[in-house]
Amino acid sequence: MPLSPLHILRFCAAMLALAAATAHAAQPATIRVDYTHSGNALSDQYALERVVVEPLPWPGSLAQGLDNTDRGQNRVEVVDAKTGDLLYSRGFSTIFGEWRTTDEATKASRSFQESVRFPKPAAPVRVRVLKRDERNQFSVAWSVELDTDAPDVVRKQQPAPAWPIPIRVNGASPDKVDLLVIGDGYTAADMKKFEADAKRLADHLFTVSPFKERAADFNVWGLAVPTQEPGVSRPSTGVHHASALGTRYDIFGSERYVLTLDNRALREIAQHAPYEFIEILVNNDTYGGGGIFGQFSTAAASNDWANYLFVHEFGHHFAGLADEYYTSPVAYAPSDKRMEPWEPNVTALRDPAALKWKRHVLAGTPLPTPWPKAEYEEHSRAYQKRRAALRAANRPESDMNALFREDLAFTGKLFSQAPQRRTVGAFEGANYEAKGFYRSEMQCIMFDRSERFCNVCNDGIETIIDLYSGK
Incomplete structure (x- = not known):
């Protein structure tokens, strides 16, 4: 079906905004390492899948390559293979890390897809994934030598399945925090609804302190691959819908927990927009969401509590904030240890x-x-x-x-x-x-479902804004 003049104008405007945000002198390419993380409650293993050069240049600030926030259950480190110099680091957590605390992990092993991203280095590197040990200190869990110019590095991929929509663009990506809002469960007829949902919820985020005061430090993009049916799967009620992302309810047996377990699909869609953080909007009205530090967060866009869900789950993903509630049922087994949590709050x-x-x-x-x-x-x-x-x-x-x-x-x-x-x-x-x-x-x-972050959470959020905006 041919595009209307309005669609052509909107597409051109989006491409101009994308070009302006990604055009920055001397930005290197973006490298993504896809790997599998498997195991159970007692042990885990890693295996390299592939190394990818993503379509867009590195969106982050080169002035803030090292992460000193001590957040996350894991940390990625990129080290010069010859000199041993630390070039890049970031803390993060994983779905595997959450799953291994469930009852299922005491009875069976599973494999999860994961990725780490970093600016393309000039020489071969060693990529290390660290995890917290019994002392709550980081130790190396996996290490792999990589030459990002090797013949088997993926440099050419399929065309973008959808184009990014500029929701709010305040400057070049390396000087801003880039948030990508991805839609799932939106049909082709729902694309205007997705754009309105993304704008509405992003606008709400920037009414909440400290995001309100730091709104100029963010770019926000929207991206959605249309589905055949509206909404995502909710297996506990017999609802199963296909989508490019595979986002669904009932993760780990929790009816309100919404995630995608298809990391490869998520990254292959997200790579077509500048991003450092991702929030997935599902086109559902049933209460639900989720958030993994340094991976992504989710929220049901059509629920009455969507504003709260968007902000709360983004707090997990963006700043590694812990849940402060304790009376709701969760999928995780309680720990018999009381180590000091790494979460700041x-x-x-x-x-x-x-x-x-x-x-x-x-x-x-x-x-x-x-x-x-x-x-x-x-x-x-x-x-x-x-x-x-x-x-x-x-x-x-x-x-x-x-x-x-x-x-x-x-x-x-x-x-x-x-x-x-x-x-x-x-x-x-x-x-x-x-x-x-x-x-x-x-x-x-x-x-709870109140409207403000506490002072300690504010501090935790501000620290991450500074890290990613190059302050």
């Missing part, structure tokens, strides 16, 4: 004098900090039973949304009467555990 409080956010704590604040925990938990037990009953009965999503509003209203009223309402301290109950882990404030986007 939760703590095991082993040494109150060395609390990692102590600069925010006023003198005289008790640690742990009292809050109406018993009342909150009593209400939450009843709320979770009602929530499970609604899902079991396959009730309309409007019933679930009403329950969420009721729950948030109860929490807001309960907390408004607490003396420590706006105190920064150490409140027990976080990281999916009622005891042994602590959050910094009573309420935060990472704790």
Whole structure:
């Protein structure tokens, strides 16, 4: 079908914006290493699949090649093979890392696709993937020697299945944080809806501090490959839809957990836009989302809580923020250890004098900090039973949304009467555990469906913005 003049104008405008954002002196090519990560709860292995030169130049700042944030369950390091000099590093986490904490991982082995990306080096390198050990320190898990000019490096690929849409472009990619919003479950007739959803949710992100104050440091792009049917798969209800990304609900048996396990498909689509971070919008109204630090996040775009889902899940993906809630059922088995979490917004409080956010704590604040925990938990037990009953009965999503509003209203009223309402301290109950882990404030986007990040989460986000915007 021939393109209309309007479509041609929009396409040309998009290409001009893309050219302006990616045109930057001396930017090297983007290298992607695809590999498999397999194993179970007790052991894991890595195997190289292929090395790819992506179609677009490196989108990141060359001034910030090394990551000193100490975030993530893993870290990639690119080292000059001859001199041993560290050229590039980034922290990240993986779907495998989450899966291995599930009950299934104690009974079976699985394989997951993963990728790391870095600016093309001038000489052969050693790529190392590190993981945290029992001391919570990084040690090398896998190392591979690579010559990115070798004959078997993939340099030519299929044409782009879709073209990126500029949602907001504030400058050249190396000077900005590039966020790519990818649509899944949008048909060809839904493309205008996808663009509107992406713009609406990106606009909301930049009303929330600290993204609000740092909005000029971001570019946002949209990209969607049309599907035959609207919406993505939700196997627990018998709904199965094909899509290029394969995003679905019910990941690891959690009805609200939405991810794609097809990393290769995701990367081959995403490579046609400048990106450092990805949020996948699914064209569904059922509550759900997910977020993996340094990989991607997801959100149900048509749910009443889409604004919250977009921001909360992006907090996981972008800044490695931990979940601060602890009364909702999750797919992960609780740990019998209480190591200090690497996430910046939760703590095991082993040494109150060395609390990692102590600069925010006023003198005289008790640690742990009292809050109406018993009342909150009593209400939450009843709320979770009602929530499970609604899902079991396959009730309309409007019933679930009403329950969420009721729950948030109860929490807001309960907390408004607490003396420590706006105190920064150490409140027990976080990281999916009622005891042994602590959050910094009573309420935060990472704790419930409220509207603001706590001060500690703000700090954690600002650090990553600085890292990727070259500040």
